[in-house]
Amino acid sequence: MNRQALVGAFVVGGIGLAVGAFVLFGNFHPFTRMEKAVLIFHGASSGLSVGAPVTFRGVQVGAVDKVVIEYNPETKDAYIPVYVTMRPDNITLTSNSAHHLPTIRDLVSQGLRGEMNLKSFVTGSSEIDLDFAPEVPAVLHPAIATMTEIPTKQSSIQAMSQTLQNLPLKELGDNANASLAAVRELSDRLDRDLPVLIESIRSTSDHSRDMVDASRDLITHLQPQLEQTLKSLNRLADAGSEQLNARGKDLHQLLENSNVMIQRADQSLSNIQSMTSPRSSERANLEASLRDLASAASALRGFANDVERNPQLLLTGRRP
Template structure:
């Protein structure tokens, strides 16, 4: 009897440990409020399985319950609805300092979106990440989802995969092949032409070295002559400076005399201008003298005419 009680107690204790393990380490939370939701993906869902975590910015808020394939033979489209169990009690909305626990519909209206990301590169498992993205349009599938649907968005890995798929890999390969062929032809041409080019460079270097040596020898030979020429030029510059200083004093004296002569000429011109002025007394006297001279010349001309007619007038003179 004691043994049966001991076995029963052992079984009950093991059952309690198993339940506690499920509660603490598993996805079984009997005392938490849960809600069902579905996310509809239009691409591959490799690595996603039942029990995969559903996280919100790294915090687990649920788990995957079921993964289904919905195929439409009319449109030839295949959709993958992923049914999840959410624990919205882990998310609290703040509104006017009043905290309340939202429903999944409230979260979707606030912009909750889901995307599928790779959880581990080693195992290849995936998970569903939730985040608020109100700017992402909410694409719903009412013909597939019969419970609350969380709209999905394109993940970073899917965007990278699509970008890689859109790359013109064939054209890139052809361009790479053409580039490699051009490089090969260039390498072959360099193999043919490079030795001759190197030899030409060596010859040019030798000629350049000879020219440098000749120029150095020429400069060495011309250095005494250039030094003597520079000394002569220096001496000529000193002599010219001394002569310019000596002639400078003479030129200064000549300029002073020229200035005095110009001033005297200016005075003479002023006097001449005053004599030729219409109102000048000297001009009136000069005009009177000119008139007297003209009268004397006229009388002399008349006397000469009389003498020419009667030469005896020189001896007898004019009689009254």
């Protein structure tokens, strides 16, 4: 009887340990509230397997239960539904107790989105990352999803892969080949023309050096003459300054005399202007004298005409 009790206790203890290990290390939590959800991806899901973690900003909040393929023969398109189990009990509220814990559907309406990211570069395993991204439109698939669906968004790695796939690699390769051909042609041309150019530069440098040496010799030769010329100019300037200082009084007197002469010239012009005025008596006398001269000239002209017709008038004179 004692042996049977001992065996029974051992069996019960083993069953208890097995259940505890399964609950502790497995994904089975009988006393934890869980919610099921599905994420539907349209691209490749390499590295994602059952048991992969579902995280929210690095904190694990669930695990992947199943990964299947939904194929549409009409559109020949395939989707990857990923079924996950969430444990909302990991979420606590920071406000008062009047609010209730949000459901997955509430979180989706607030902008919860999921993306597939690489978990380890060594093993190539992937995981599901959740975060709020209300700016990303919620694309749902009611024809495929049989439970609450969490909208997905493109991960940074997928975006990078899509960008690399969309790169015009052939055009880039052609451009690279053309660039290499141009560089090769330029290199060949430099190999052909560069020695001639270097020789020309060397010759030009030699000529320039000769010119510099000749200029230096010329400057050295002309420097004493330039210094002598500068000294002569200084002496000339000093002599000019002395002459100006010595003749300053004479120049002042000459300017005063010039002013007096200008004043007299102005007075003479004023007198001439008064004489030529229409109301001036001198002008009237001058005009009378001019009229008398004109009458005398007219009489002389008549006498000359008479003499020309009759020269004897010079001897006999005019008869009354």
